[in-house]
Amino acid sequence: MSSEPWGRVDETGTVYVRTADGEKVVGSWQAGSPGEALAYFERKYEGLVVEIGLLERRVKTTDLSAKDAMTAIGHLREQVDEGHAVGDLAALGRRLDELVAAVESRREERKAARARQSEEARAAKEALVAEAEELSLSEQWRSAGERLRALVDTWKGLPRLDRKTDDELWHRFSQARSAFSKRRKSHFAALDAQREETRRRKEKLIAEAESLSDSRDWGPTAARYRELMREWKAAGRAQRDAEEDLWTRFRAAQDVFFQARSEAFVERDAEQRDNLARKEELAAEAEKLLPVTDLRAARSALRSINERWEAIGHVPREARAGIEGRLHAVERAVAEAEEAEWRRTNPEARARAEGLTGQLQDAVDRLREQVERARAAGNAAKAQKLEQELAGRQALLDQALKGLQEFGG
Template sequence: MSSDPWGRVDETGTVYVRTADGERVVGSWQAGSAEEALAYFKRKYEGLVVEIGLLERRVQTTDLSAKDATAAIDHLREQVSAAHAVGDLDALAARLDRLVEAVAARQEERKAAKAKHQVQVREAKEAVVAEAEDLARSEQWRAAGERLRELVETWKGLPRLDRRSDDELWHRFSHARSAFSKRRKAHFASLDAQREEARRRKEKLVEEAESLSGSREWGPTAARYRELMADWKAAGRAQRDQEEDLWARFRGAQDVFFQARSEVFAERDHEQRENLTRKEELVAEAEKLLPVTDLKSARGAFRSINERWEAIGHVPRDARAKIEARMHAVERALGDAEETEWRRTNPEARARAEGLTGQLQDAVDKLHRQIEQARAQGNNAKADKLARELEGRQALLDQALKGLREFGG
């Protein structure tokens, strides 16, 4: 008979294994020695050790499901319980018990991780929905539309939640996209209507512009073109191709008119510059009449110059005031000379001047006498008062004498 801490072989060749519950027969051995028998059944035990070790690693390092792990444990437990092997079978059973606990702990960890992941997925989907709902109110049509398409792809890349939660969030997301699409469609429909109205208005403006292109009423027509341009800007924009075509026609009509006006004005400017040269010659001739020495001759010469002046026509606007001012200065000088001559030769005016001069001279003489008398009487205050009065009368007298001299007196 041979024995081992975990089993023995009796004299009949029966092999026993020792467990906490006592010994049990695991087989018989007739072909060799008892040591060979124990070695054989120990190898069977080692095979169970290997299988349990493999299952432990699978539980720890792979994504083996709790269901599959439990089934594998149960299967090994049955093998251990009925094992025809010699070894510490109780230790193997204990390892399987611990493995059951490990599977349960791993299952709880997975549940927690799954719950956490679901929370993260929900938060991600809620963020997608919230952004979509914000974009649904946007008027940045291109950017918002592109972003909503990106959010759809983001949604597709996220795992599903429970059916109810996922459906509720998708409904909100879909509603936000639909609301944006409706607003965008309405906006562009309105924009199309506005552009069509702008096209109709601009078509009328173009027709009027083209009808005016041959006008030769330069001022009124140019003013009307300015009004048409203001109306064009206020009309809004048509579709791009229509806008470009209408603008080409509108601008072309204006160009025809303004080109014709420019040609006419260029010719007119040349003529007016020539007129200015001729008027400068005439005003220089008129200025030679000053100062007036022979009024009659000067007046006749000026009349001749003025007749030629009036016959010349317009000069450039920026030179008009200056050249006319020079001519008017000569005319005023001749008028002043005539006024002076008239006063000098007017008997009534001369008589009035002589009478006024005599009256003032008498008053001055009288004041001189009164001053001398007041000084002689020692009344200096009265004399000073009369002297101040004398200054005023003397000034009037000097002025009257000057006027009288203009009459040749």
């Protein structure tokens, strides 16, 4: 009989393993020595040790599912329980028990992780729904549309939730996208209608602009073109493919008119510059009448100059005030000479001037006599007062005498 710490072989070749509950038959061996029998069943035990070790590593280091792990543990436990090996089977059982506990712990961890992942996914999807619902009210059509498409891609990358929750959130998300799409479609339909109306309004403006292009009524027509431009800008924009063509036609009609006006103004400016040269000659001729020595001749010459002046026509706007000012200065000088001549030859005015002068002379003579009497009487204060009054009357007399001289002395 052969014996080891964990088993023995009896005389009949029966192999036993020792356990806490006593010996158990693990098999029989007839082909060799008892030592070889024990070695064979010990190798089977070592095989179980290796398999359990491999399973322990898979549980710790891989994503082996709890279901597959428990199946493998059950298979190994059957082999251990059947006892067809010699070794510390109880130790193997304890390792399998620890492995079961590890798998259960890992199952709970994975369950908790899935719960956390599900909660995170639910929160993320709720955030996507909230943003989509906010974007559904936006009028930033391009940016909001691009963002909604990005949200769809983000949604597809998130884990699914339980069917009821996932379907409810997706329904809200989809409704928000549909509402935005409907509003955007309605907006652009209205915009298209508005742009079509703008196109029709601009066609009318073009028709009027074209009808005015041959006008030679420069001022009113240019003013109307400015009004048409204001109306054009206020009308807004037509469809993109039509706007450029409309503007080209509108601008072309204006260009015809303004080109013609420009050519006419060039011709007018040349004529006005010539008019200015002629009026400068007349102004110089008028200025030779100053100072006025022969009023009748000056009036006759000025009349002739004015007739020729009026026949010449317009001069450049910027020169108008200067050239007309020169002629007006001569006219004022002749008018002043006429006024002076009238005063000199007016009998009534001369008589009034002589009367006033006589009255002032009498007053001055009386005051001189009064001053002399006051001084003779030794009344210095009265004399001083009378002298002041005399000085005032004398000043008036001197002024009256000067005026009288204008009538010929």
